[in-house]
Amino acid sequence: MERKVILVVDDEPRSRQGIKKTIERNAIDRYEVLTAENATEAIKQIHQQKVHVLITDIRMPEVTGLEMLQQLKEKAQDPVVIIISAYSEFDYAHQALELGVVNYLLKPIAKEKLMEAIEKAIAMEEELKRRGMVKRIVDEKWMEVSNETSYNRAVKETIAFIESHFAEELTLKKVAGEVHLNASYLSALFKEELNMTFSEYLTRRRLQEAKKLLLSTDLTISEIAEQIGYQTSKYFIKLFKQYENMTPNVYRKSN
Numbered sequence: 001m002e003r004k005v006i007l008v009v010d011d012e013p014r015s016r017q018g019i020k021k022t023i024e025r026n027a028i029d030r031y032e033v034l035t036a037e038n039a040t041e042a043i044k045q046i047h048q049q050k051v052h053v054l055i056t057d058i059r060m061p062e063v064t065g066l067e068m069l070q071q072l073k074e075k076a077q078d079p080v081v082i083i084i085s086a087y088s089e090f091d092y093a094h095q096a097l098e099l100g101v102v103n104y105l106l107k108p109i110a111k112e113k114l115m116e117a118i119e120k121a122i123a124m125e126e127e128l129k130r131r132g133m134v135k136r137i138v139d140e141k142w143m144e145v146s147n148e149t150s151y152n153r154a155v156k157e158t159i160a161f162i163e164s165h166f167a168e169e170l171t172l173k174k175v176a177g178e179v180h181l182n183a184s185y186l187s188a189l190f191k192e193e194l195n196m197t198f199s200e201y202l203t204r205r206r207l208q209e210a211k212k213l214l215l216s217t218d219l220t221i222s223e224i225a226e227q228i229g230y231q232t233s234k235y236f237i238k239l240f241k242q243y244e245n246m247t248p249n250v251y252r253k254s255n
Contacts, residue, residue: 004122005049007034009042009056009065010084015107019055019084019114026115039063043071046079053121054079059087069101080121080128084109136255137211139243142204145194154179155193158186159201166205167229172198207243210236214252221248 006023010016020033034051036042038060045051054072058065069081086107102124103117146159157179162170175198176183190198206228213224225236240248 003030003032004052004125005032005034006053006055006118007036007042007045007051007079009036009039009054009060009068011037011057011060013037015057015084019109022111022114023118026111027118031118039065039068039071042068046072051079052125053082053118055082055084055118058083058085078128080125082117082121133215133255137208137215139204139208139211141196142201142208145196145201146205148194151193152189154181154186155189158190158198162202162205166202166209167227169229169231170202203239203243206230207240210240210248211244211251214248215255224248 008016008019008023010019016035016037020035023031023033034045036045039056040063042054042056046054056065056068063071065083072079081101082103082105083101084105084107102121105113105117146163151159158175161175161178172187173183176186179186181189187198190196190201194201196204209228210224213219213227217224219227221237222233225231225233228236230236230239237247240246240251244251246254
């Protein structure tokens, strides 16, 4: 399991080290806890490695906690944030919420409150990661047509058959036979109702599965091609590049 990285930012050494020790004592080996004494040092660390949860004081010299969050937001750096402060001020809390902060803790921080806030932040980070992966995988055009419910019965049956058998060697003629229609008629019906050819629909469905396998497994390109219904990786790569504007390997590395 991946160890989550937590960065604690506070200009007060006792507070900073106290939070670090509390987390390490109560979550043995689950998290890697880093510290920074100011916003500049924290931003540098976030640029250098992935930080999952950022715990930061609001009032710090030179660059405040809120100013740091604004800078991170502008640069699309996205740790889940917990604010800590010795001051209960509505304006601070309001600004923090606008910057995506998930919790606002007042000093001195009770151990139970701190750990509860961290667990909540970790759960949110996992959900955001899951959503991000789904967004990178989903073919919106395919999703739109596959979820439509008003299609002709034969088209619905065709979509259902493709969903169950896309990894097999499929042709329009074979699928038409399964839904008891002439291939030419099914082709015209499919194009009319989905504004997409049978071949394009099948390709998009297969590539949807390919993207999921590229991001969630260590299967080779050839193994993925075979699993989604292509006999050669060369043809799979050609189609992938045509629809995604990059090769499967580049897609995997960039995500």
